Amino acid sequence: MCWKKNLAVITFVIMLLLSNILASKVLGNIPLERDENTKAPSNDAAKSTTFQKGNFNLNQKSSVKSGSLPSSFNGLWWFNNHFKQNTFSGSDTSFSGFANYADYIASDDDFVQLIVGVDYTKVWAYGNIAKAVTSIQGKILNTVSIKGKVIAVVADIPMDAVSSFTEQMSMNPFVRYVEPNMKRRALFEPNDPYWGLQWGPKKIEANWAWNKTLGSSDIIVAVVDTGIDYNHPDLAGNYVNLGYDWVNNDPYPLDDFGHGTHCAGIIAAVINNSVGIAGLAQVKIMAEKVLDYSGLGFDDWVANGIIHAVEQGADIISMSLGGYGSSKLLHEAVKYAYDNGVLLVAAAGNDNITLKSYPAAYEEVIAVAATDQNDMKAYFSNWGNWIELAAPGVDIYSTMPTYHVTLNDYPYGYSMNYDFMSGTSMACPHVAGVAALVWSIYPEAASNWVRTQLRYTAKDLGDPGFDEFYGYGRIDAKKAVEQEPPDHDLLIFDINRPQYVKLEEPTVFNVTVLNFGASDEPNIEVRLLANDTQVDSMVIDSLQKYTSTTVGLTWTPSETGIYNVTYYIVPISNETLIENNQITELLNVVLPPSETKWMLLEEDPDEGYGCNLKAIYSQTSSAIVYFKVEYYRNWMTIEDIDTGILIDADQDPTTGLPDRTYPYQDTGIGADYLIVVGFEAAEMWKWDPVYEQWDTSNPIPLAYLEAPENSSWFIVGVFSVDIETRGLIDCAVADVMSNWDWMPNHGHFTWQVIQYEHDLAVLLETPMFLLPEETSLLNVTVYNLGLHNESNVEIQLIING
8 A cells, every 4th residue: 555556566567568459450540549547637747847858849830832832943942941940940841741851851950952953054054153152151062964064063051041042043044943952761671571560660760770770789688577489480580598587597588478578579570581570670689587477576586687687798678677666686786787888778667657666767777658659658658757768669569479478378368479569568678679779880889878869869749848758758760870979069967966955064966977979078177056156176087989977076055045056067179069068956955953953743652563653753944844753663775664744734624635545544634735755755745636636746845855774763854835834734644664553543743834033832741630738740841943042041830820
């Protein structure tokens, strides 16, 4: 049971949508109805502005009227307007929506290649045109001649001069026509008989990517899954016997479930062999069997599979598996692979929720969501700000074992040899396959460079820029292999810092700098600025092309407040793309809670389950409300608990989360807010009265969190302005992992969250009754709840006064 739904996950489950799929013999362009679950349940997903994709808006439309097909100079006028207005804003430039001029015209950011037809019957024609080209800072790139006579020239024209140049040429008697220099290429189509059923590779335009590369046999992709039918006629040619069966402890990772074979076919089924399907990349695949015949496995199996794949030389690890709740062992294996230059890809999960699935949610891993034939979010796909890329994952046709496995049985009913499946499990190997194609072209590149190339070339879907449904976008194989890096380009790939910056404590910001350009770069300066004031800098002596390095910058803030913190790479010589040289974020510098100001709010007896709640304290400081929760027993990591602090901000039990919603709940309050700390989240949620659920899609960030490992307490802080209250709040605490232990077991406690300049509070402890003529001891505790230290505090005892 958890705060959002009933979940009891103790094993890894494959990211396969386990439903019977009745596949048509032929898949046409049949629109799929969008499931209502593809929308956020209560409101739109929050948007991230930290990173933005480099793709363009797809909403502008052409104003060219039908029936007036342009030709000659009229045609070029249409081209000029369409090209300048739409190509670089990403609009479709054809009625079909298939062709995009930006993809098919010889051009770059500054110049466009135009073909000028020369009237070769006139002696001075060529010279006249050449002079016109050079007068606008253009140049002649090539000529085409017939029997010694120049019939056309290819001119490189500055982007801002295209309109005036074409207008000038339209009135030039030496010119016959002007047209863009279009790209042409080999049109590769595989002869695999089921290619017509593979909408996924077609959607990401893998068949265009194959004109540049089919993949290199030097690249190894490890499929960490249920194993592979390595004797399958469509897989055997690309399989290498390097893996292991961690379920049965033998060197034969044969698939007995069917899932791993399906994923392997998406990545690397042999292409153009007149058999079955076409895999995305003709690279080598290996199998690490970490899931059993039922599709289940455990952390130690998965960790062993990842580590072994690294040691066997895998370049990419594809993991169509996951589970809710982090694991130190699993993360350690993931970090081992990442630190050894391996690219890790994992499925995001199939429950249409924002809860993080691991290993996909680890920062070192590409988390992949699923899309359908219409480039919409698959109705089952998990979502959230941890999603990095999206890929086809609905009705994907791929290889199945050639022998009987579990997925052939009821209730699954999949076929042997080949069949359709759906799930983020199918989306994950699409990303792994495209990554393999990119790495085949750039074998010297580091994994972070390949990862960035996938981000930059993804097709932007949903809200412009990064979003919670598609991440940086749906992968685009064609663009990923065709788009060449600039000669010089440095960017900030990642920032690692403490979640909270404390007053007068040195804070280290680890900034990963990626040389995305095609040149080695010397003397790279990285700066850290707070409110536009430089607080630290470091110089990287040299950085090879396509590689990254990490530098540590330090800042010791002297005042609390909100700071505009900027991480900045000083542009290098000839670097033109500098928007990605800096990232700016707002950070709140907080004053940690005082150890002397904690006020006990509630205590709870030890019921003997889990860590078990013991006590809760609170204090208010610098507009932050702090809570300290203690337990009877230690936890290893914060993932071992799932504690919620329920807050009734208006002290009205008829609003907010109804009492008795959760097991054993008897609080007498209606919770308006829930602070969650543990494996489920570390954030605050607000109750949505319209949908009658926690608004998990718009979490309220914590102001502070301190939860040491191997500890029996944590401190959490929230900004007082985030809690809409008149000053007093009613609260209760529960821990799911301690068998829904409540504190107090019945009822609630009240706390004042608005702090005043001067505010003293008294707690009086007295006997149940007093006997006449006997001396009684009364214990008085005085709390200073105000913002200032106080002196000469007088305590008076008044009886019947």
